Amino acid sequence: MxxxxxxxxxxxxxxxxxxxxxxxxxxxxxxxxxxxxxxxxxxxxxxxxxxxxxxxxxxxxxxxxxxxxxxxxxxxxxxxxxxxxxxxxxxxxxxxxxxxxxxxxxxxxxxxxxxxxxxxxxxxxxxxxxxxxxxxxxxxxxxxxxxxxxxxxxxxxxxxxxxxxxxxxxxxxxxxxxxxxxxxxxxxxxxxxxxxxxxxxxxxxxxxxxxxxxxxxxxxxxxxxxxxxxxxxxxxxxxxxxxxINEYNRVIRDLNGLNESEFLKKVSASFDIRNLGQELWKPTHKGEFGMYLNGNFYALKPLNQTSTVDAQLLYDELLAPILGIGDLRNDGRIEYIPGNQPLTKLVEWVDSDEFEVGFTLFPIAFQEIRELADRDEILPPKSTYIxxxxxxxxxxxxx
Missing domain, CATH: 3.90.1530.10 (Conserved hypothetical protein from pyrococcus furiosus pfu- 392566-001, ParB domain)
Structure with missing residues (x-):
């Protein structure tokens, strides 16, 4: 014990x-x-x-x-x-x-x-x-x-x-x-x-x-x-x-060689996308994602529930196959913003010349964390800001 x-x-x-x-x-x-x-x-x-x-x-x-x-x-x-x-x-x-x-x-x-x-x-x-x-x-x-x-x-x-x-x-x-x-x-x-x-x-x-x-x-x-x-x-x-528990949000330095139209087309193959314009928006439920790109917010809902863990689903369906993010433990193209920071911080970073797109997640519940740990399952790095x-x-x- x-x-x-x-x-x-x-x-x-x-x-x-x-x-x-x-x-x-x-x-x-x-x-x-x-x-x-x-x-x-x-x-x-x-x-x-x-x-x-x-x-x-x-x-x-x-x-x-x-x-x-x-x-x-x-x-x-x-x-x-x-x-x-x-x-x-x-x-x-x-x-x-x-x-x-x-x-x-x-x-x-x-x-x-x-x-x-x-x-x-x-x-x-x-x-x-x-x-x-x-x-x-x-x-x-x-x-x-x-x-x-x-x-x-x-x-x-x-x-x-x-x-x-x-x-x-x-x-x-x-x-x-x-x-x-x-x-x-x-x-x-x-x-x-x-x-x-x-x-x-x-x-x-x-x-x-x-x-x-x-x-x-x-x-x-x-x-x-x-x-x-x-x-x-x-x-x-x-x-x-x-x-x-707060979430960790993600910002990515580039669109992996895609222009904005090409990127959105690829995302729409795996997610239902709603363009919310300049409305500051964060997910209100598990299984939702926010995206900020070129001055606009988007609400994303996955078409296929390939993982019960939001951070893993975002990686499997978007960050890896579309944006080419490799090893989350070492890839220098991704940075993280703790969820206790205002959403305007993510906007500020993406609107700078250093980043192209940002993603917001819904915080995970501690019960889910406990159940994952008991099964010896591991969340992607920077999934929680606690x-x-x-x-x-x-x-x-x-x-």
């Missing part, structure tokens, strides 16, 4: 938690990133993006070395501190529309390899290898894998009771989300939680397939070094009803 493990985390001092933690630096525009780095010397973005003016000019090995060096500086300056003993955490994030609560723990890479922690989505090979190298050089990870467990009243009652205790951190981030963190350090509490999770047949990766795959790759690479921390990776474990997302620098797992 799946095993959870306490670990000696590195984290901000209590007085600096709100200043240190950040969104992932990929979420910031260039202007936002510059402002954070210029005016907040405690931001973890200084670690993730050291020497931000020139860092992108450096090769990955040198860049990851700079991350490691800046991380060491933050520890030596007392901005970050390490726990004196292995513990667990309870984390809550409250936004204007939702609230999420989960347990932060180490989970076993062997459980992941044995299929007790189940995956549902394929990965992009270059990203797995790149992040494995990042972990190897930097020696830490601050983005836990989001793992879902079936609804569990016993754990829910324990979480409600624990939230009545005085937290370690309670702060608001600039986007007005509220973040609370409690330490779970009592041995009896840790053992009880371990025994409760041991009763759960399977856990499911909701978000973080690349991070978990990279951790497993690093484990295989360095497991003979005697570093016990490599045997686990950090996870945020949440009840599956708290998982918020929340919650924990802030970088809040809890750090050292390798």
């Amino acid at each position: 799946p095993k959870i493990t306490p670990f000696a985390a590195v984290r901000p001092t209590r007085d600096k938690a709100a200043l240190v933690t950040s969104r992932s630096y990929d979420d910031y525009s260039a202007a936002e990133l510059a402002a954070q780095l210029d005016f907040n010397p405690f931001s973890f973005l200084h670690v993730l993006h050291p020497g931000y003016v020139n860092v992108q000019k450096n090769d990955p090995t040198k860049r990851f070395g700079q991350v490691r060096s800046k991380y060491t500086d933050f520890k030596s300056e007392g901005i970050l501190k390490k726990e004196t003993q292995p513990i667990l955490y309870l984390y809550e994030m409250q936004s204007k529309s939702r609230s999420y609560t989960g347990i932060i723990a180490g989970v076993s890479i062997q459980d992941y390899l044995d299929g007790k922690i189940k995956k549902h989505e394929d990965t992009l090979e270059y990203r797995v290898e790149q992040f494995e190298e990042y972990l190897h050089i930097t020696g830490f990870n601050t983005e836990p894998v989001l793992i879902a467990y079936p609804e569990n009243k016993t754990l829910s009652d324990w979480i409600s009771q624990t939230k009545s205790r005085r937290p370690l951190y309670l702060f608001s981030s600039p986007n007005r989300d509220r973040h609370t963190l409690w330490r779970i350090k009592e041995p009896a509490q840790i053992e009880w939680l371990q025994s409760e999770f041991a009763k759960i047949p399977s856990l499911y990766i909701a978000d973080g397939h690349h991070r978990s795959a990279s951790a497993a790759l690093l484990y295989e690479r360095d497991k003979d070094t005697g570093n016990a921390n490599l045997s686990n990776f950090m996870a945020l474990l949440v009840s599956e009803e708290q998982v918020k 929340e919650p997302k924990i802030r970088s620098g809040l809890v750090i797992y050292e390798l």
Whole structure:
């Protein structure tokens, strides 16, 4: 049965938690990133993006070395501190529309390899290898894998009771989300939680397939070094009803040598097409697709239900045979936009000179994800954009 493990985390001092933690630096525009780095010397973005003016000019090995060096500086300056003993955490994030609560723990890479922690989505090979190298050089990870467990009243009652205790951190981030963190350090509490999770047949990766795959790759690479921390990776474990699933939309750089008329004719052989003009439109049901091409939106409905998974159906019926998209894990002609971004983002990308056509999908339900994972079936990469997302620098797992 799946095993959870306490670990000696590195984290901000209590007085600096709100200043240190950040969104992932990929979420910031260039202007936002510059402002954070210029005016907040405690931001973890200084670690993730050291020497931000020139860092992108450096090769990955040198860049990851700079991350490691800046991380060491933050520890030596007392901005970050390490726990004196292995513990667990309870984390809550409250936004204007939702609230999420989960347990932060180490989970076993062997459980992941044995299929007790189940995956549902394929990965992009270059990203797995790149992040494995990042972990190897930097020696830490601050983005836990989001793992879902079936609804569990016993754990829910324990979480409600624990939230009545005085937290370690309670702060608001600039986007007005509220973040609370409690330490779970009592041995009896840790053992009880371990025994409760041991009763759960399977856990499911909701978000973080690349991070978990990279951790497993690093484990295989360095497991003979005697570093016990490599045997686990950090996870945020949440009840599956708290998982918020958005789709990932697709944009393609060209029409595979076709002009617009030829492309639409080929699409119409496999899909019923409705031209919606300039109306901003996204699918409202499973089995529908939106398409944006040359200033117009189209609603697509497949003529043949060749797959029950929308992302796979779109690939099988359109992306591969018509647009010539090959290996989704490595093809440079396709990019992905998370579904929590406004539809105008896709319009902006397609209207630029870089992309020719965009596709929108309907979000998959978690029940479908669980059923696919139980059958050992894998979704195409970038099929789901899942929340919650924990802030970088809040809890750090050292390798």
